[in-house]
Amino acid sequence: MNAAVQELLATLGPDLVKVGDDIPQRNWADQVGLEPQRPLALLLPRSTDDVSKALAICHRHRQPVVTQGGMTGLAGGAHPGEGEVALSLERMNGIEEVDAASGTLTALAGTPLYLIQRAAEEAGLMCGIDLGARGSCTIGGNVSTNAGGNQVLRYGMARKNVLGLEVVLSDGRVVRSLNKMMKNNAGYDWTQMFIGSEGTLGVVTRVVLSLHARPRNIQTAVLAVKDVSDAIKVLRAAEKALPGGLLVFEAMWSEFYGIATTTIGVPAPIERGHDLYLLVEAPTGDAGPEAFENFLGEMYEAGLVRDAVVAKSRAERDKLWALRESVYEYGKHLPKQIGFDVSIPLNRMPEAVAALRRDMPNAVDGVIWVVFGHVADSNLHINAMPPRYTPEAKLKIEKLVYDLTASLGGSVSAEHGIGRMKKPYLSMTRTGPELALMATVKQALDPLGILNPGRVL
Amino acid sequence: MNAAVQELLATLGPDLVKVGDDIPQRNWADQVGLEPQRPLALLLPRSTDDVSKALAICHRHRQPVVTQGGMTGLAGGAHPGEGEVALSLERMNGIEEVDAASGTLTALAGTPLYLIQRAAEEAGLMCGIDLGARGSCTIGGNVSTNAGGNQVLRYGMARKNVLGLEVVLSDGRVVRSLNKMMKNNAGYDWTQMFIGSEGTLGVVTRVVLSLHARPRNIQTAVLAVKDVSDAIKVLRAAEKALPGGLLVFEAMWSEFYGIATTTIGVPAPIERGHDLYLLVEAPTGDAGPEAFENFLGEMYEAGLVRDAVVAKSRAERDKLWALRESVYEYGKHLPKQIGFDVSIPLNRMPEAVAALRRDMPNAVDGVIWVVFGHVADSNLHINAMPPRYTPEAKLKIEKLVYDLTASLGGSVSAEHGIGRMKKPYLSMTRTGPELALMATVKQALDPLGILNPGRVL
Numbered sequence: 001m002n003a004a005v006q007e008l009l010a011t012l013g014p015d016l017v018k019v020g021d022d023i024p025q026r027n028w029a030d031q032v033g034l035e036p037q038r039p040l041a042l043l044l045p046r047s048t049d050d051v052s053k054a055l056a057i058c059h060r061h062r063q064p065v066v067t068q069g070g071m072t073g074l075a076g077g078a079h080p081g082e083g084e085v086a087l088s089l090e091r092m093n094g095i096e097e098v099d100a101a102s103g104t105l106t107a108l109a110g111t112p113l114y115l116i117q118r119a120a121e122e123a124g125l126m127c128g129i130d131l132g133a134r135g136s137c138t139i140g141g142n143v144s145t146n147a148g149g150n151q152v153l154r155y156g157m158a159r160k161n162v163l164g165l166e167v168v169l170s171d172g173r174v175v176r177s178l179n180k181m182m183k184n185n186a187g188y189d190w191t192q193m194f195i196g197s198e199g200t201l202g203v204v205t206r207v208v209l210s211l212h213a214r215p216r217n218i219q220t221a222v223l224a225v226k227d228v229s230d231a232i233k234v235l236r237a238a239e240k241a242l243p244g245g246l247l248v249f250e251a252m253w254s255e256f257y258g259i260a261t262t263t264i265g266v267p268a269p270i271e272r273g274h275d276l277y278l279l280v281e282a283p284t285g286d287a288g289p290e291a292f293e294n295f296l297g298e299m300y301e302a303g304l305v306r307d308a309v310v311a312k313s314r315a316e317r318d319k320l321w322a323l324r325e326s327v328y329e330y331g332k333h334l335p336k337q338i339g340f341d342v343s344i345p346l347n348r349m350p351e352a353v354a355a356l357r358r359d360m361p362n363a364v365d366g367v368i369w370v371v372f373g374h375v376a377d378s379n380l381h382i383n384a385m386p387p388r389y390t391p392e393a394k395l396k397i398e399k400l401v402y403d404l405t406a407s408l409g410g411s412v413s414a415e416h417g418i419g420r421m422k423k424p425y426l427s428m429t430r431t432g433p434e435l436a437l438m439a440t441v442k443q444a445l446d447p448l449g450i451l452n453p454g455r456v457l
Numbered sequence: 458m459n460a461a462v463q464e465l466l467a468t469l470g471p472d473l474v475k476v477g478d479d480i481p482q483r484n485w486a487d488q489v490g491l492e493p494q495r496p497l498a499l500l501l502p503r504s505t506d507d508v509s510k511a512l513a514i515c516h517r518h519r520q521p522v523v524t525q526g527g528m529t530g531l532a533g534g535a536h537p538g539e540g541e542v543a544l545s546l547e548r549m550n551g552i553e554e555v556d557a558a559s560g561t562l563t564a565l566a567g568t569p570l571y572l573i574q575r576a577a578e579e580a581g582l583m584c585g586i587d588l589g590a591r592g593s594c595t596i597g598g599n600v601s602t603n604a605g606g607n608q609v610l611r612y613g614m615a616r617k618n619v620l621g622l623e624v625v626l627s628d629g630r631v632v633r634s635l636n637k638m639m640k641n642n643a644g645y646d647w648t649q650m651f652i653g654s655e656g657t658l659g660v661v662t663r664v665v666l667s668l669h670a671r672p673r674n675i676q677t678a679v680l681a682v683k684d685v686s687d688a689i690k691v692l693r694a695a696e697k698a699l700p701g702g703l704l705v706f707e708a709m710w711s712e713f714y715g716i717a718t719t720t721i722g723v724p725a726p727i728e729r730g731h732d733l734y735l736l737v738e739a740p741t742g743d744a745g746p747e748a749f750e751n752f753l754g755e756m757y758e759a760g761l762v763r764d765a766v767v768a769k770s771r772a773e774r775d776k777l778w779a780l781r782e783s784v785y786e787y788g789k790h791l792p793k794q795i796g797f798d799v800s801i802p803l804n805r806m807p808e809a810v811a812a813l814r815r816d817m818p819n820a821v822d823g824v825i826w827v828v829f830g831h832v833a834d835s836n837l838h839i840n841a842m843p844p845r846y847t848p849e850a851k852l853k854i855e856k857l858v859y860d861l862t863a864s865l866g867g868s869v870s871a872e873h874g875i876g877r878m879k880k881p882y883l884s885m886t887r888t889g890p891e892l893a894l895m896a897t898v899k900q901a902l903d904p905l906g907i908l909n910p911g912r913v914l
Binding site for chain 2: 099103124146148159160169173177179180181183186192195213215216236239240284286409414417422431434435438441456
């Protein structure tokens with residue numbers, strides 16, 4: 001047993017420090033399919049003070065530490081590396097305050113997102129962060145990765161929902177600003193550095209979120225449009241005509257819609273054969289659905305919307321959403337996928353889709369592929385399913401997607417982060433001076449490089 | 458002439474480097490009333506490359522530099538200190554691109570805010586940043602100070618409107634991310650460090666802003682409510698009932714309303730004698746004003762709104778706004794003011810107002826004072842006018858306001874920043890570990906301390 005683990009055990013005791021067979025499989029791997037790796041030890045702090053003591057010891061021993069939340073990451077950030085101690089926030093789970101007057105919620109970093117969403121709802125408000133992994137991802141992980149998800153168009157990435165943080169630095173020092181105020185220009189907003197830096201600069205232990213009013217009477221529709229240029233025109237028109245704009249704007253190109261309504265078997269609310277389908281939602285408050293329906297009528301008359309179906313009930317809404325959610329059923333019906341999470345500036349998105357259609361079939365013979373995504377926030381998801389999943393096929397498709405992304409000024413990671421998996425591609429989106437500046441910040445905050453080493457940079 | 462100025466002149470020439478009597482008064486002082494100070498030299502770069510060369514020279518000579526934008530700051534950040542070279546971005550003025558499809562605008566840092574607002578409007582969009590100094594403040598200054606203003610409730614502080622930056626570091630290196638995407642998690646978002654750090658970490662030379670749809674058909678009303686608790690209830694109810702929520706929520710307590718409608722002479726749309734008045738605006742899009750009027754009716758029936766007047770025309774709207782803007786007329790009618798820009802968590806705001814009413818009259822005999830502000834974003838402005846403006850009176854009132862702010866977990870600077878003027882009070886809002894962390898960042902990015910020395914930290 002190495003000296004760091006010995007001192008951790010001696011100081012924190014066997015309840016907080018697990019070794020050997022006492023380390024559950026859960027902490028050996030995240031969701032990306034890397035070879036599971038048992039960490040040297042598993043730390044299970046119950047308090048910020050525990051985290052502080054643990055990091056002070058690791059710092060003294062130059063012991064690398066990987067921080068773990070809900071283990072739902074898609075970039076390998078929380079996946080243990082050889083010789084790393086895992087620091088799991090799972091026991092630091094709890095909502096400390098919902099302040100309905102201030103519109104804020106304070107929680108420990110290990111609190112699962114769905115518990116935060118529920119607590120906000122019980123106070124008559126809502127959490128602006130939502131993503132598929134809500135049942136197991138933690139708010140600390142959401143903040144550390146600057147999580148995106150389904151509501152970014154309206155509420156922004158995780159960063160825009162964070163008002164305050166408590167962070168433990170690499171040497172164990174605790175820095176706290178449990179700020180509840182929208183306006184606070186008293187010195188540097190140091191919390192920004194820890195949002196989206198994927199645990200490489202410090203360990204987030206507490207989070208203050210701003211909450212939002214829950215929009216009333218949400219209208220849901222699926223629209224068919226000619227192409228992504230028209231889709232963006234519809235988006236801008238909606239933002240002007242509807243006082244609450246749009247909450248949801250999910251694009252599904254014809255390849256995606258085709259698979260959803262044939263292979264997966266979701267009923268087609270609009271006939272196949274259009275180029276692009278949009279799932280949109282708009283809040284209408286107490287004003288009734290007329291404004292939304294009038295808006296769609298105007299778009300139809302203007303030729304921007306070719307066909308539209310509006311949900312008239314909860315059941316109809318669920319059927320429209322089943323189109324978008326068909327992608328979660330691919331595993332049962334289709335070959336193994338290579339998934340992409342990229343951003344493309346909206347003005348280049350037509351080129352991106354045209355290039356994918358031109359080049360994807362030539363990249364790998366017989367590849368099945370789809371493109372879809374939130375679009376309005378610049379995010380495209382591309383799933384490619386080669387007939388045989390070989391390293392060569394994977395490489396060819398990755399090269400196609402990332403070269404295209406870089407050539408259009410896009411980002412190789414829209415919302416999943418860099419972690420370990422996208423490190424080879426980071427320099428396609430970031431320049432040398434940017435990477436040097438990131439390294440300067442890393443050096444200043446974690447000079448020994450013990451926090452999530454090998455991730456991001 | 459010192460060696461740094463000599464090398465600046467030799468390298469950049471007399472068109473870009475002014476000395477002695479060639480330095481206009483404009484660059485000697487900002488708006489806070491400090492003794493004007495002629496800088497050692499005035500640098501007037503025309504390009505990022507000029508800024509880079511100038512800073513490289515200053516860095517080599519350890520020459521302190523103060524960066525200047527529109528000179529409208531209220532914290533002394535851009536006011537030259539003895540022995541400083543002034544770097545004014547005034548010639549780096551121009552909008553480089555408005556990308557309506559992406560909803561973004563790219564501008565040089567010295568571009569005045571009103572030109573950016575106008576360019577956004579011409580593209581059918583709007584800029585989320587707006588403040589009283591729009592005619593002369595620059596976008597570089599807005600970003601560097603994380604400016605607040607009139608639209609924070611809806612669009613957030615400047616930080617939330619920035620997508621990309623170009624920055625020159627203290628040694629002249631240029632770092633650029635002219636990102637146009639809402640989602641981009643490719644490594645650290647280093648731009649966040651330069652937003653709101655008041656020019657102490659680098660010089661912002663280019664800015665990419667996200668633009669917004671311009672809300673159609675804005676309704677304006679003045680409401681009377683019992684107290685700030687009821688005001689917050691009205692705010693939350695509006696966010697639920699109205700799909701677009703509120704754009705404006707300006708609180709004016711009775712002292713403020715009294716002076717506006719008597720001393721300043723603005724007609725009173727609602728009788729005096731209520732405790733708190735709210736100026737609110739809501740967008741109603743193409744749906745018509747009924748939803749807004751119904752909402753006010755419901756609030757009246759629920760007893761939360763005691764009286765209300767809705768503007769029926771542009772002229773009536775201007776009359777309601779004249780109440781809030783009466784504060785800009787104080788100089789003509791009232792004694793010299795001591796102004797405050799603090800934040801108070803919303804749940805402590807009732808206590809803050811009660812304490813001000815209890816303690817302000819005792820702080821200085823015969824003091825006239827008002828409290829007002831955006832409130833929904835936690836911002837309170839307090840203006841105190843002692844019968845005789847003495848250093849003692851000023852100190853007493855400052856002590857009252859800042860002690861109260863600190864005791865309620867508030868911030869000594871909501872939107873104006875720290876600069877030089879609020880440095881003595883920074884530790885009332887920030888802890889030792891926070892200040893140490895800020896110093897670590899400063900040391901990493903400006904190890905020689907040449908950028909805006911003595912500001913913020």
